[in-house]
Amino acid sequence: MKNAKSSINIRKLVGTAMLGAVATILMYLEFPIPIMPAFIKMDVSELPALIAGFAYGPVSGVVVCLIKNLIKLPSTSTAAVGELFNFVMGALFVGTAALVYKKIKSRKGAAIGSVLGAAVMAIVSVPYNYFIVYPAYVVFYGMPLDAIVGMYQAINPGVDGLLACLLTFNLPFTFFKGLVDALICFLIYKPLSPILHGRR
16 A cells, blocks of 8 residues: 555655656747747747646646746746746646646546636736836836837727736736647647656
C-alpha cells in the first residue's frame, strides 16, 4: 500500500515536470493575430497545465504554470512583468478548472470548470492589466500610455482610453484563448489519460 502510494506520487511529480517542459516549449511558440495589437501574442502554453490539473489536481496544474514562467524568466523581455502576469492568469484558469473537475469528476465537470476558469482569467486580466501590467510597461520602457492606446485604436478607432481597450480587446481575447486550450485538451486528454496515470 505504501509502495503504491509512493509510486503514484513519483508518477505525479514526473508527469508534472514533463508537462512543465512541454508548456515551456509552447510558450515560445507564440504568434500574433490580426485583430489584436502586435505586442499581444497567442499561444497554447496553458494546455499542458490544464492537462496536469485534470490528471493530477489543481496544485500540479498551477506548478506547471510556475515551471514554464521560471524557465522563461532569464530570457524575459518584459522585466518579469509579463511572466508574472502569465503565471497569475494561468494559475487562475487552470486552478479554477481543476478545482471544479475535482468536485465534479466527469466530462461535464471538466467543461464547466474550463469555461468558468477562462471567464475568471478574462475578468481578472482587465484590472490586472489596467493597474499593474500597462503602468509597469510605461515605467520600464518609457512608452507613453497614449502610444499603447494608439495601437488599439489603429485596429478599432472607436475605443477611447485604456479601460475601453482592455474591455473591447483583451477580455474577449483572453476568454477565447482559454477556450482554445480547453478544446484542445478535450480532444487529446482521453488518449493521454492512461499514460499520465500509468495504465499503459
